[in-house]
Structures are given as C-alpha cells and as structure tokens.
Amino acid sequence: MNEKLCDAIDGLMPSLTDLFKAIAVRSHDGVGISRDAYGAVETATGDILIEYARARGLDARYDRVGNVNVTRKGQFDKPPEILIGSHIDSVPRGGNYDGLAGVIAGIGALAALEHGGGAGTGGLRVLGFRGEESPWFGTAYLGSKLLMGAIGREEAERLKRFDTGKTLVQHLEALGVDISQLGRAAIPLDRVKAYLELHIEQGPHLESIDKPLAAVTAVRGNIRYPFATCEGRYAHSAGVPRHLRADALMATVKLIAYCDELWRREIEAGHDDLVFTCGILQTNSAEHSMTKVPGEVAFSFNVGGVSDAVMERFHAAAMDKAHALAQEHHVRFDFGSRVGTNAVDLDKDIAELLRWVGREAGIDVERMPSVGHDAAMFARRGIPTGIILVRNANGSHNPDEHMEMTDFAVGLKLLTMSTARIAAQNG
Numbered sequence: 424m425n426e427k428l429c430d431a432i433d434g435l436m437p438s439l440t441d442l443f444k445a446i447a448v449r450s451h452d453g454v455g456i457s458r459d460a461y462g463a464v465e466t467a468t469g470d471i472l473i474e475y476a477r478a479r480g481l482d483a484r485y486d487r488v489g490n491v492n493v494t495r496k497g498q499f500d501k502p503p504e505i506l507i508g509s510h511i512d513s514v515p516r517g518g519n520y521d522g523l524a525g526v527i528a529g530i531g532a533l534a535a536l537e538h539g540g541g542a543g544t545g546g547l548r549v550l551g552f553r554g555e556e557s558p559w560f561g562t563a564y565l566g567s568k569l570l571m572g573a574i575g576r577e578e579a580e581r582l583k584r585f586d587t588g589k590t591l592v593q594h595l596e597a598l599g600v601d602i603s604q605l606g607r608a609a610i611p612l613d614r615v616k617a618y619l620e621l622h623i624e625q626g627p628h629l630e631s632i633d634k635p636l637a638a639v640t641a642v643r644g645n646i647r648y649p650f651a652t653c654e655g656r657y658a659h660s661a662g663v664p665r666h667l668r669a670d671a672l673m674a675t676v677k678l679i680a681y682c683d684e685l686w687r688r689e690i691e692a693g694h695d696d697l698v699f700t701c702g703i704l705q706t707n708s709a710e711h712s713m714t715k716v717p718g719e720v721a722f723s724f725n726v727g728g729v730s731d732a733v734m735e736r737f738h739a740a741a742m743d744k745a746h747a748l749a750q751e752h753h754v755r756f757d758f759g760s761r762v763g764t765n766a767v768d769l770d771k772d773i774a775e776l777l778r779w780v781g782r783e784a785g786i787d788v789e790r791m792p793s794v795g796h797d798a799a800m801f802a803r804r805g806i807p808t809g810i811i812l813v814r815n816a817n818g819s820h821n822p823d824e825h826m827e828m829t830d831f832a833v834g835l836k837l838l839t840m841s842t843a844r845i846a847a848q849n850g
C-alpha cells in the first residue's frame with residue numbers, strides 16, 4: 424500500500440472524526456439523526472462539509488441542482504473522469520453514517536490524494552447528493568437523478584415532501600436552484616470512467632463474519648406489492664364449520680408461509696442473495712374480533728434479489744399458490760399494482776480491483792450484493808460502478824447505526840488507493 428497516501432489519511436483521521444461529530448450535533452433531533460431532504464439541516468450539513476473541504480485546499484461548492492461538489496482547485500469546470508459520491512440526507516430519526524460516511528470518505532480521499540500525490544491529471548469529483556432517502560418525497564435518488572437531468576420540471580412539481588407539503592420545485596427554489604435548467608445534466612458525464620461509493624452496510628453480514636469491508640457485486644432489484652388484500656367473508660367463529668368458511672387470514676398466512684418455504688428452497692439452490700419480506704399483515708381493526716372469522720386482510724409482498732429471472736420465478740410460484748389458496752378457502756386475492764426495480768450488476772473489474780487493492784494492504788475484502796444506493800443510478804446509466812461497504816454493528820436507518828472509526832479508516836484507504844489506481848490507468 425502506498426505509504427505516502429496512508430500517512431496522509433492517518434493525518435486526516437482526527438479531523439474527519441471531528442467532522443462526523445460536528446455534523447451529528449447539528450443533525451440531532453432529540454432521538455436520532457434527521458437531515459431533511461432539500462431542507463435546513465441537510466443544507467447545514469452541506470455547509471459544514473464545504474467548509475471542511477475548503478480548509479484542506481479543495482474547491483467545494485453547490486452545483487446547479489444543489490448537490491455538494493468537491494474538486495481539486497481549478498477543476499470545477501473540468502469534465503470528471505472519476506466520481507466519488509454518496510448522500511448527505513438521512514431518513515427521519517436515522518443514524519449519522521448512512522450516506523454521510525461516503526461523502527466524508529470522498530472528501531478525505533480527495534484531500535489525501537491532493538497532499539499525498541496520486542490524483543493523476545484527470546478530473547476527480549466528490550458528490551454529496553441531496554434527497555437520496557425515499558421517506559421525504561416518496562421516492563429515492565433525487566439528487567443523483569437531478570444531477571443527470573433525469574427529473575424534469577413536471578415531475579419536480581408533482582413530488583411533495585411529506586412533512587412540509589411543499590413541492591420539490593418549491594424546495595429547490597428556496598435553495599436558489601434555477602428551475603428552468605431541470606432536465607439537463609448539471610455536469611458532463613460522457614467522460615466518466617468510474618463511479619465509486621463507500622457506504623455503511625445496512626445489515627449484519629460483515630459483523631457476523633468479522634470482516635471490516637466488502638466489495639459489492641450487484642444491487643438488488645425487487646418485485647413489490649405494497650397494497651395487497653385478501654377478501655373472504657366475516658362469520659361467527661363457533662357457528663360456521665371449516666368447509667363453509669371464507670377465512671381471509673388463513674389463506675393469507677398460508678401464502679406467506681409458502682413464500683418462506685420457497686425462499687428457503689431458493690437459498691438451498693444457491694440463490695442466497697434472495698430476500699422475502701411480508702412487512703404488513705393486518706385484519707381490519709374496525710371489524711375484527713376474537714369471535715369472528717376474518718373477512719379481510721391487508722398485506723404487503725416484497726421479494727428482492729440480484730437476478731431478475733429468479734425473482735420472476737419466485738413471483739410466478741407465489742401467484743400460482745395464491746390462485747390455489749383462493750379456490751381452497753373461497754377467498755379472493757387482489758395484489759393491487761406491482762412496483763419494483765430491476766437488479767443491476769456492478770462492474771466486475773472494479774470489484775476485482777477493490778479486492779486486489781485490499782489484498783495488497785492485507786485486508787480480506789468480502790464480496791456481497793447490496794441494497795440500492797445512488798451508485799445504482801450510475802450503474803444503470805452504463806458507468807462502471809463500484810461500492811465499498813463498511814461493517815455496521817446495528818444496521819442502518821436507526822439511531823444506533825455504528826461504525827468503528829478504525830473500520831472507516833481502512834475503508835477510506837481502500838477507496839483512496841483504488842481511486843489512485845483508476846486515475847493512473849486513465850493516464
């Protein structure tokens with residue numbers, strides 16, 4: 424591992440640790456961390472990051488759509504060849520690291536490369552996206568989509584923040600964004616050769632295998648039905664025999680149990696990336712009773728994985744089973760509208776590079792799939808993309824998110840060395 428760069432990173436770690444703390448203090452909501460998308464705390468976070476980057480001799484400012492952009496001095500208008508990004512917003516009552524760790528790592532990497540050498544001559548740019556988390560406007564990746572020009576004015580007029588009731592256009596205007604430019608890319612992307620993102624792991628995998636880092640192989644897609652229902656017939660619990668019932672709850676729980684069994688079989692067949700969740704299952708509290716056969720159930724169906732074909736197979740089997748259960752129990756399933764996204768493979772060469780750079784430094788970098796991040800937007804656009812996950816003891820999107828600063832330092836070294844390798848390849 425490049426010693427000059429390692430020394431530069433070790434030298435930066437105390438101030439980077441303070442940066443995490445300063446932003447945590449500014450974003451504390453009494454319970455957890457709330458950095459509201461296109462709002463005051465998100466902007467305060469951006470301001471703190473910009474001030475830190477400028478103090479390290481970097482050019483840092485908001486771009487045309489309000490994202491934090493950090494480059495080396497004199498490179499702001501240069502077309503970027505390597506992008507390092509993540510997001511500065513959080514979910515309401517979330518933790519301090521989901522998103523922020525990646526932006527701070529990006530700024531740390533750029534500062535280390537600036538002072539330790541290895542930045543190459545190509546354009547390097549760190550992006551701190553606004554509005555990645557979906558609770559605020561009901562949809563994710565707003566900052567990266569705006570950067571790409573993938574959200575026009577009409578869509579921005581439609582999207583409303585759940586708590587302020589204001590549209591995305593109103594929020595953007597309050598930040599001084601020129602609305603007439605929406606729908607156009609804010610920076611040129613045609614010369615981008617790599618997009619890299621460091622992010623804390625959302626789940627417990629790395630913790631469970633005692634490894635600090637992973638290179639992501641693919642971002643899971645999903646097939647979802649948020650508002651599925653099963654309709655049967657309410658009846659007296661003691662007065663109606665089993666064969667004459669239309670029990671919506673029995674049919675639904677059998678379907679969910681069947682999906683769990685399907686899931687287990689897919690894992691045994693080697694598809695251990697598959698995830699199935701029924702996060703909502705409820706009888707109607709206005710009508711249900713211990714002494715009534717349940718006549719209606721509302722539930723959700725959510726299958727995710729890295730293979731669209733496997734997810735479709737799972738989905739088809741579940742639909743067949745629902746059909747059979749409807750006959751058997753005299754009920755009717757209505758799944759409502761299907762939503763979801765396709766799975767996306769990340770760049771194999773970058774994943775291999777991350778593991779190779781890790782090996783050189785004595786770090787055993789795990790390979791694993793991941794949930795969605797801004798990175799998925801760049802991968803879908805055909806830009807070679809890599810994600811580094813950092814171990815997190817308590818999962819993300821909660822106030823107890825936990826990242827050891829020693830793990831962060833190792834992740835930052837991997838990010839910085841890998842960026843230097845790609846910059847060198849690009850000449």
Ligand SMILES: [Zn+2]
Pocket residue numbers: 510521522555622796
């Ligand atoms: Zn995130």
